[in-house]
Every structure is written in structure tokens, then in C-alpha cells.
Amino acid sequence: MNSKLTYIDLFSGAGGMSLGFDKEGFNNIFSIDIEPSFCETYKANFPTHNLVQKDITKLTDQEIKSLTNQMDIDVVIGGPPCQGFSIAGNIGRRFIEDPRNQLFREFARVVEIVKPKYFVMENVARLFTHNKGETKMEIIELFKKLNYSVDCKVINTANFGIPQVRNRVLFIGNRISDNIIFPDKKVEKYTSVKDAIDRLPKLKSGEKSKIANHIAMKHSEQMLEKMSYVSDGGNRNEIPETLRPKSGDVRKYIRYKSTEPAVCVTGDMRKIFHYSQNRALTVRELASIQTFPIDFVFKGSTISQQQQVGNSVPPVLAMEIALTIKKMMKDDKQIS
Template identity: 40%
Template sequence: MEHYKEDIIMDYKTIDLFCGAGGFSLGFEMAGFKTSLAIDKWDHAINTFNHNRDNQVGISIDINEFDNDRLKALIAQNDITGIIGGPPCQGFSMVGTRDESDDRNSLYLQYVRFVEVVRPKFFILENVKGLLNLKKGHFKDDIIERFSGLGYNVTYKLLKASDYGVPQNRERVFFVGLRNDVFNDTFFAFPKGHESNSVSTSQAISDLPSLDNGDDQEIYKTEPQNDYQQLMRNNSDTVSNNEITNHTEQTKNIISLVPDGGSIKDIPEEYYTVRNYNTAFKRMDSEKPSTTIDCGHRNYFHYKENRVPTVRESARIQSFPDDYYFTGSKTSQYTQVGNAVPPLLAKQIAQEINKLLEVVQDEQLTLNV
């Protein structure tokens, strides 16, 4: 019995919907899952997704155009274990109009369609926390009702990335569904995070080149200074995606007045009204995790240097390893990083899913003996 179990090689396969640059998939791949299909309609993101994988399964397509016949052909060739992904968040976001009629709000219905056709053992849907209370919780309740109706035990939780070792105070809601004919009455228990796991911005990026001082943008400034830097460096010998943003001297002078962890409101008003600088601009706190990395990259400054962070520094704060290369223009790269699910957070969720799948596998083996 034990010998038989040891000879079994698990082959858990996933589909990643609205995959972006691939942070969600990367976390699951780190935990041993294999990606069979990744869909996003943005070419730049798919180019990045495929660039970083030998198995280039990313497809640039509108999810509405990936019809059921094509999906059935895929699952005929692949035993899909799970579906992961985060429908575009613009309609749900706490930032912006929060338009209840935004067409993008219904994109999760395409996610529902994939789950209904594929019938994976589990699914994970990620989104911004604004989804929880938009329209008095209508979207949250609808997601739970629809997937429960398909036979899934659904639970959700708002997770703070910094509690899981990601150097960023990013909050996102995760819905996890376990197929009840596989897991019976088991509901997913989220991995426990804690503020003691937090990594500060300086701990995250202090080994990267000091660009204000003219360091070569591709050469590490120091050896890894801590476990997080060692983890991010992986097998990298050089630093990629690390092009500096050139600010005017006036802008750099104004940034220089903002203290470590402070905002532009901490300096005299005369300095920032001259150029109508956004009052939300702030400098990273060297002793704390970063605020949420966004898609525009211009709302926060390096904790020490007088500039916005580079793409690589932003990717570090998102927990992408240094050998993960982002394709496209610099603006596109920033957006890809900002849209991503932090891989280290995804990995910890994947590890908990793995444990549940192993229990099911063991039970099946016992029944077959």
C-alpha cells in the first residue's frame, strides 16, 4: 500500500482566467500545480505569461469568444483540477465610479460558465474588497449563490498580503469553492496570516541598484541581506526591468522634501501646488510594508531615493522573483505588475488546496485497496 502511494505522481492542472502577467498561476506552479490554459485579452500580459514558461499555454482572447466547444475539447485532453482567476476589478473597485451597471461587473458570469462546464474540484476567484459591499453585497451574495448552485462549498475571506510575507499592504477578497461531491461537507480554511510575517520595503528592495547614485541598473548593489531577498533573487545574476523614471529637477527636489513614510502633505503647500501634484503622493516607509502597488506607479516614491520605484522594485514588492521578466513598454510593465495577484500569497493558498487534495487522494486509494 505505502509503496503504491509513493509511486503515484500527482498531476494537478489548472485554468487561469483573466490571468494577466501570471502572478496567480506562478504561485500555484510554485506549489506544484501545472497550468493547462491561461486566458487574457491583453496581448502584452499574455506575452509576459508565455515568456516566463516553457509550456506556453497563454492565449490572448476575449473570454466570451472561448466557447463551450473549445472548452470541452480542452478538458477532453486535460484532467483539470482547479480554476483560478480574478475578473477585471474596475466595476467593483472602491476607487472610481463603482458603477453597478458596468459591463465588467458581469465578467464573473463567464467565470461561472467555465466552472459549470469544467466541473473542477476547486475554484478560486480573487477580486478587490469593494466587491463585498457594492450594491449592498449583491455581487458577493450572487457569487456564493451561483457557485453553491453548481455544487460547491463556497467560503470567502479578505486577505492582507503583508500578513503572508508579501511586502505590501494589499487587501483582496478570495472566494474558494470546493466541489461537495469530492470534499463532502468540507469548506476551505484559509491559511492563517499574521502581521509578524510582514516584510518592510527596505527589507524587500535594499539590495537592488541605487539608481539615484548612478549604479548600473542591472547589477545588484549587495549580496542578499535577508531571506526575502534571497528568495526573490533565486537564480538571477542580473537585474531586469529596472529602468529608472527620469523626473525633472523640480520634481526630484520636491520629492526630496517628503520624509520616509510621509506624504507630500508633510511639506509646505507652496511646493506641491505649483505643479498640482496629487495630494495622495507618499514616500514608502522603509520600516513597513508598502502601500498597494497600483497600475499607474506614480502615487508613491522610493523610501530613500527621489523617484518612483522601478518596475523591478514594484515587482519585488508584489513578490515576483527577479527572473520573472515583464515584456512590453515600461508603462505596460507597470500595469502588468500592479494588476497581478502576489505569487507568494497565491502559493500559500495553493499549498492549502494541495493538502485537501492529498486527503481526498489518500481516501480514494484506501477505497481501492
């Protein structure tokens, strides 16, 4: 039975999944990502991890074997970007065969080579219903051919005390038994945006603070005037008609509702304003909504930092996932 739990993090980004698994006592064998600024953030926050900054399609089978050094790997984790979506589905072409989903196939390739006891693949919820559910079944069948029991489920981060409604699909695989466990809902009352970020110093448009990544974007006077009419949780309809934008992004000129969880944090959240301060949220506030601790520092340009935060798995969710893997391992007598 294993005393030292091990994991590999594919498409590691800023390190939301790594952080959660570290906190639950797993040891990193290696992580891989291609984006330089994402890697800069990862290195700054995980100085002892073995990060490979490389296109995963260029990582050879032999390199993978060398990186793992024939170790028993407990779990491979990651969220491969899947671009091969369309409203009508991939007519005449299976999801797995779509070249746009090459990165998903790379996840499967690493699993096939490393043969971890378990794997966790996280992705957008749309994968669950895509192509009338056929895509989900294709993925499950592929991993079954690699001798894994597999199941998938859509989960909402707000159910785990995370101050954000973020629906994601989790595919969990088990090579040891048929036992698959998913994280269980933890809270009855949702955590609000205000609960998550109200402790941070107030900022005006363009103002900076001493807290890392807590720097307010500078907005135009025109934008600030329009937003001054919008109440907590309100939208553009509160702006006087003479000033109200007639066209443009409907997500613009709205404010977070302080008493509810945030909408899903994405790579560009500059369109939604603070519930009480006249500005968009800072990277630090977005990171707090994603449950990153305040000492987790994001590197690169502000736009890149927002993308890093938006692309991340919330560390608190990653901890819940790591806990379920440990439960499965205990059931399967892989840990005492």
C-alpha cells in the same frame, strides 16, 4: 486519487497565480488573457504553458472542452475584472445581471463546463461588502447552483510576509465536500519595503541598471526639488509653502515608509517616491514588493509593465492558496 495536479488560469495576466501554483506542483492545462503585452510576459516566463491569447467571451464551449480534452481538472483559478461597482450599489439590477460583470460570468461559465474539483476566484476586497453584502451572496448562490460548496474571506497579503498591505477577497469552491480552507496568517512581524528592495542597485532619476526592469523614471527638476524636502514616509506638508503644490493628487509627493509594508501596488505607482532615493520605484522594485523573483522578466512598455505588476496576484500569496487547495484535496482524499 490524483498524482498529477492540474489547473486552468483565467485572466492570467503576467502570471502571478500561475507561478504560485507551478511552484506548488500543479500542472498548467491552459491559461487565457486578452492583453498582448501581458501575454508576451506570460509566454517569456512560462514557455511550456498553453496560453490562449483571446477575449474569453469569444472562447466557445467547444474550444474549452477541446483545450481540456475531457481531463479531470483539479482547480480553476483567476481574478475576473468586475467593473459593475457603484457607491450606492447596483440599484434595481443584480450584480450578476450587470453587463459590466460579463467577465465574472465567463469565469462561472468555464467552471460550469469544466467542472473542476475546486475553484479560486480572487478579487478586490470591496466585493465583500458591496451592496451591503448582497453581491457576495449572489456570487455564492450562483456557484451553489453549480453544485459547489462556497465561502469567501478577505485576506491581507502583509500577513503572509509579503511587503505590501493588499486586501483581497477570495472565493473558494469545493465540488467534492463541504470542506473550505483559507490561507492562514504566517507572520507576526510584517516585512517592510526596505526588506524587499534595499538589495537592488541605487539609481538616480533616469538612470538604468543591468538588472531587467530596474530602470528609473526620469523626473523633472521641479519635481526632484520638491521631493528632496520629503523625508522617509513623509508627505507634501514637508515641502516649503512657496514650493508646495496647492492642488492635485494627494497621493503625489509622498514617500514609502522604509520600516513598513508598502501601500497596495497598483497599475500606476509613479506618484510615490522611494524612501531614500529621489525617484519613483522601478518596475523591478514594484515586482519585488509583489514577490516576483528577480529572474521574472516583464515585457512591453514601462506603463504596461507597471499595470502587469499592479494587476498581479503576488506569487507568494498564490503559493499559499495552492497549499490550501492541496490541504482540501488531502482532506477530501483526492490526493494521498
